[in-house]
Amino acid sequence: MADQPVGPGVSGENVAGETPVEEPETVTDEAIVHDEETELERTIGLVGGLAIGIGTMIGAGIFVFPGLAASTAGPAASLSFAIGGVIALLVALPTAELATAMPRSGGGYYFISRGLGTAAGAIVGLGLWLGLVFASAFYLIGLGHYATAVLAEVGIELGADPVVVIALLFGVVLTALSIGGTENTAKLQNYVVGILLVVLTVFLTYGVLDAFGVFGRQSAPEVFFSQGTFPVLTTAALVFTSYLGFAQVATVAGEIKEPSRNLPRAMIGSVVIVTVFYVVTIFVATSAFGADRLGTFGETAMVEVAREFLGLPGAVAILLAGLLATFSSANASILSASRAVYALSRDALLPRKASEVNLRYGTPHVALLAAGGPILVLVATGEVELLAEVASFLHLVMYGLICVALLVLRRRNPDWYTPSYRIPGYPVVPAIGALASFGLVAFMQPASIVVGLGVMILSYLWYRYYASDVTLQGAI
Amino acid sequence: MTDRPSVLVPVRVLEGESIPEGVPELLANAHVVLLGYHVVPDQTATGQARMQFEERANGRLEKFASLFEDAGATVDQRLVFTHDGQKTLDRIIDEHDCLAVLVPNATAPPTDVLVAVRGTIGVGRLAEVVAGLFGAMDVDVTLYHVAEADESMDDIETFLDGVVDRLTTFGVPESAIETRVETAEKPLAAIAATAEDFDAVVMGESDPSLTTFVFGMPADQLAERFLGPVLVVQREESESS
Known part of the structure; x- marks a missing residue:
């Protein structure tokens, strides 16, 4: 039992006179x-941590994006996913170091509020919740699309x-379940992720063999950058939503056993695993149909790919x-989001x-409703790409600031900062991580950027009004 | 006399569980590790439950602790918010080196205690608990063994004599010890039936391959039928003594 020094002291009070715990x-x-x-x-072990990370991520990247990505970037959509994976890894490394220094719940919000101060923390924290x-x-x-496809089938x-x-119906059901259900959902998540990985491995193995002509079928050779190189970057910005999950591992950092060992492994491991799955999936999907046709299938393109390979059983x-995947992603x-609300409320x-x-x-019914309520409003808009990009935007800002927080903390080196895992390649890795995160934002649609900035500005105003006296950074 | 044996008393402190009558007297000679715990659903952060319930839980726990102290026990008090009660129990048992865990049920002040013995494994710890808790009290200890088909009466006698020896070395007067052997199809049912005439039962953990302890089957089932307190003696960490 290695005791660790604990984070910086907190002080101050908010408008309602509450002080940080x-x-x-x-x-x-x-x-x-x-x-x-x-x-x-x-109580959460390595498997549980990996399940949170992979379970949150895999739904989007494999089951929603392939069609959308292929239509904008062509076969080079593979590269878009790879770029996303590299950026995610560049951020996962610093996040892992910070998490071992501060294995407390709240994730990126916690690190930034302690490393960069309350204002940045508030912007990121509220942004994390809304993200x-x-x-x-x-x-x-995405779940709605799959359910519709099942009904059509x-x-x-x-x-x-x-x-x-x-989608609205499922939103209501999920919120109600998380408020009223007391059964062990974490165990269930482990099984769901296990089943998904098995199904996907079988399916992708067949697909890869097929793509290389093992089964004697000709796949149309295509130009890799069929849409040019710029769309590869805009697509990377769009599909970055598929890489948000590793930071969710950090939101439960306070509940992970042997955090110095399990946190880095769960975060980096889940990023590496899903990146491989994504890149292979896009490769298989585009080689089955060609990017153009794949694009016409939209959100449930993977079903058509499976049908092409394995007939009806594959499609089913x-x-x-x-x-399962979109359900577990939404649930996680x-x-x-409810954990983020708790972390913010704990800090007043x-x-x-x-x-x-x-x-x-x-x-925590209030926190769960604070997640479920706005979700329903957003679902009602039905804007898949905008929702995905705003989510990515808010996370990317947090990721960039996580890297900055690491640079600042390593520099000032306060007594309590004693991470048991130290990243290789300091300061280059976090610096590139920060630049890449902020850089990717530039490739998003203007509408997403405007909404994202709006959320940040409102968060800052809320902080000024509600909690400008709260100090979370401590004396560094 | 031996040292006070450490006995874990787990209480789901926020779900109305309390210390049943007679239990403080039963553990008067023990070092009581009083664990108040609260199992939180996965949706809830443990810290969140703490923010809201810590004060109430600690208030109740203090009251329980003083019950034990008044009866003569020494007490260590812990309060844990957890997603996994079994993991918490295991950790506390380990950290405090608890010899036994109590499944609390009401009882009269103890005069007759039934000690179910199965085999040589763990007998040392069993004897330590029984002697430590009841050696200095005016309590009759009955060693109870359910014979299996392939055991000879001689073997059983030698084995039980060994247990009696251990108890007397630990300071239990020989006159207070009685032995009883029975054959039965279902050992657990036999123990439960016999236990009705006693104030408390001491038994070993079950086979680790069959169940997990404390809330694992045998002790729990027994406690449900017997309705009195059951002390479950813990297996030693690595090897049996």
């Missing part, structure tokens, strides 16, 4: 100890556009996998009431 006394491998004898058990709300809405619409034709209606398997994001940046726990179910 004191930092704990000791942080060990197995628990966080407050005051004299109250402990918070760490997850945008991401959940995006996953739910069994021959039920619904009215004009059932996608949004179904991918349909079900898509339902709602829960993470949101009212304490927001993290209140329901006496009947023991669940």
Whole structure:
């Protein structure tokens, strides 16, 4: 049980007169100890951490984006995913170091508020909450597409556009389940992710063999950069939503066992695993149909790819996998959003009431509603790409600032900063990570940038009004 | 006399569980590790539950602690918010080197204690607990063994004599010890039936390959049928003594 020094002191109070919760006394491998004898058990292992990361990410990258990405970037969409993966890795490394120095819940928000101060923390924290709300809405619409496709497969034709209606329905169900359900959802998530990885591995192995002509079918040779090189970057910005999950691992950092070992492995591992899956998926999908035709299939393009390879059983398997994957992504994001609200409320940046726990179910109903409510509003817009990009925007700002926070903390080197994992390639890796994160934002649609900036400005104004006296950075 | 044996008393402190009558007297000679714990659903951060419930939980825990102290025990008090109660119990058992875990149920002040013995494994710790808790009290200890088909009466006698020896070395007067052997199809049912005439049961953990402890089957099932307190003696970390 290696005790670690704990983060900087917190002080000040918000408009409502609430103060940030004191930092704990000791942080060990197995628990966080407050005051004299109250402990918070760490219960999530490496597998659980990986499941959170992969489970959040894999839904979008494989089951929603291939069609959209192929239509804008051609076969080079593979490269877009690879670029996204590299940027994610450049950020995952610094995040892992910070997480081992501060294995506390709240993720990127926590690191930035302690490293760069309350204002930056508030912008990122509120941005994280809303970014997850945008991401959940995006996953739910993906889920809606899959559910619609399932209905179409069994021959039920619904009215004009059932996608949004179904997505709204699932949004309500998920929020209600997370408020009223007390069964062990974490275990379930592990199984779901396990099943997904098995299904995908089988499917992709077949696809790769087929693409190399093992089964004697000719695939149309295509020009790699069929749409030119610039769309590769804009597509990378769009599909970056597929890489948001590793930071969700950090939002539960306080609950991860042996954080110095498990946090870096879970974060970096999940990024590497999903990147491989994404790149292979796009390769297989574009070589099956050619990028242009793939693009016409939209959100559920993978179903058609599976049908092409394996007939109806393949299509059914991918349909079900898509339902599972988008469902688990949406679920994980709602829960993470609720954790973000809790972290903000703990630090007095949101009212304490927001993290209140329901006496009947023991669940944080206010925080969950603060996630579920706005999600429904966003789902109703039905704007898949805008939702995805705003989610990416808000996360990329956080990722960039995480890298900056690492640079600042290493430089000032406060006593409490003793990460057990130190990244290779300092200061180049975090510097490139920050530049790449901010740089990718530039390739987004103007509308996404405007919405994203709007959220940041509102967050800052909220901080000025509500909590300008709160200090989270401590004396560095 | 031996040292006070450490006994874990787990209480789901926020779900109305409390210390049943007779339990403080039962553990008067123990070092009680009083664990108040609260299992939080996965949707909730443990810190979130702490913010709201810490004060209430600690208030109740203090009251329980003083019950034990008044009866004569020494007490260590812990409060844990967790997603996984079993993991927390395991960790606390390990950190405090607890010899036994109590499944709390109400009882009268103890005069007769049933000690279920199965095999030589873990007998040392079993004896340590029984002697430490009851050696200095005016309590009758009955060693109870359910014979299996392939055991000879001689073997059983030698084995039980060995246990009696251990107990007397630890300071239990020989006159207070009785042995009883029975054959039965279902050992657990037999123990439960016999236990009705006793105030408390001490038993070992079950086979690790079959169940997890404390809330694993045998002790739990027994506690449900017996309705009295059950002390589950813990297996030693690495090897049996």
